[in-house]
Amino acid sequence: MKEIARGAEAVLYENGESIVKIRPRKTYRILEIDQELRKRRTKKEASLLEKLKSEGIRAPTLIETDNSERIEMQNLGGKQVKLVLDKQPELAKQIGQELAKFHEADIIHSDLTTSNMILKDKEVYFIDFGLSFHSARIEDKAVDIHLFLQALESRHHKVKEVAYNHFLEGYKEYREFKNVLERLIAVEKRGRYRGK
Ligand SMILES: Nc1ncnc2c1ncn2[C@@H]1O[C@H](COP(=O)(O)OP(=O)(O)OP(=O)(O)O)[C@@H](O)[C@H]1O
Numbered sequence: 603m604k605e606i607a608r609g610a611e612a613v614l615y616e617n618g619e620s621i622v623k624i625r626p627r628k629t630y631r632i633l634e635i636d637q638e639l640r641k642r643r644t645k646k647e648a649s650l651l652e653k654l655k656s657e658g659i660r661a662p663t664l665i666e667t668d669n670s671e672r673i674e675m676q677n678l679g680g681k682q683v684k685l686v687l688d689k690q691p692e693l694a695k696q697i698g699q700e701l702a703k704f705h706e707a708d709i710i711h712s713d714l715t716t717s718n719m720i721l722k723d724k725e726v727y728f729i730d731f732g733l734s735f736h737s738a739r740i741e742d743k744a745v746d747i748h749l750f751l752q753a754l755e756s757r758h759h760k761v762k763e764v765a766y767n768h769f770l771e772g773y774k775e776y777r778e779f780k781n782v783l784e785r786l787i788a789v790e791k792r793g794r795y796r797g798k
């Protein structure tokens with residue numbers, strides 16, 4: 603298996619048509635806590651992959667999991683949106699449409715950076731669901747968008763405005779989008795008070 607990525611939590615391997623994602627032990631964490639966290643995130647991610655499919659939302663197909671540290675899923679191939687958004691900011695409309703579907707299903711992604719989005723055959727797929735959770739709260743949905751805005755700010759500064767306008771065009775498809783955007787204003791203000 604060929605290693606393709608090593609993040610804060612996981613090591614990813616490519617094995618032909620599949621991707622193997624392993625959350626190895628973190629020795630700086632107390633053993634029991636570490637096991638619990640890795641297990642929780644692995645199970646969360648695996649169950650999300652299945653749920654998304656059943657909701658008709660684009661995601662890699664789950665192939666197998668040990669429910670503790672390993673997930674095998676479909677290799678989407680494609681490119682990280684991070685690498686293409688500056689040249690194709692109009693892709694953000696699809697990001698908005700995809701997030702609209704998540705929020706319609708009361709799923710909060712919680713890690714909406716452009717390295718957690720893959721462009722395959724002109725379609726944007728979200729990946730990396732270890733922090734995702736179920737919630738109907740408008741607040742949680744607004745925070746999801748806040749995280750996406752932060753990602754635009756830090757990674758795609760030059761196209762931030764254009765990309766956000768495209769995003770809104772897509773996100774408008776969510777029936778509660780007005781409430782979420784209204785709440786987003788409060789979330790953004792709070793972010794600033796925190797002096798970041
Ligand atoms: N199913 C997949 N198909 C194609 N590429 C993938 C797939 N899953 C992951 N990748 C690639 O591997 C990279 C890292 O994967 P991922 O974001 O899931 O891990 P991570 O950020 O280390 O995880 P975590 O945030 O859960 O610790 C992605 O940015 C993407 O480029």
Ligand SMILES: [Mg+2]
Pocket residue numbers: 609717718730
């Ligand atoms: Mg990631």
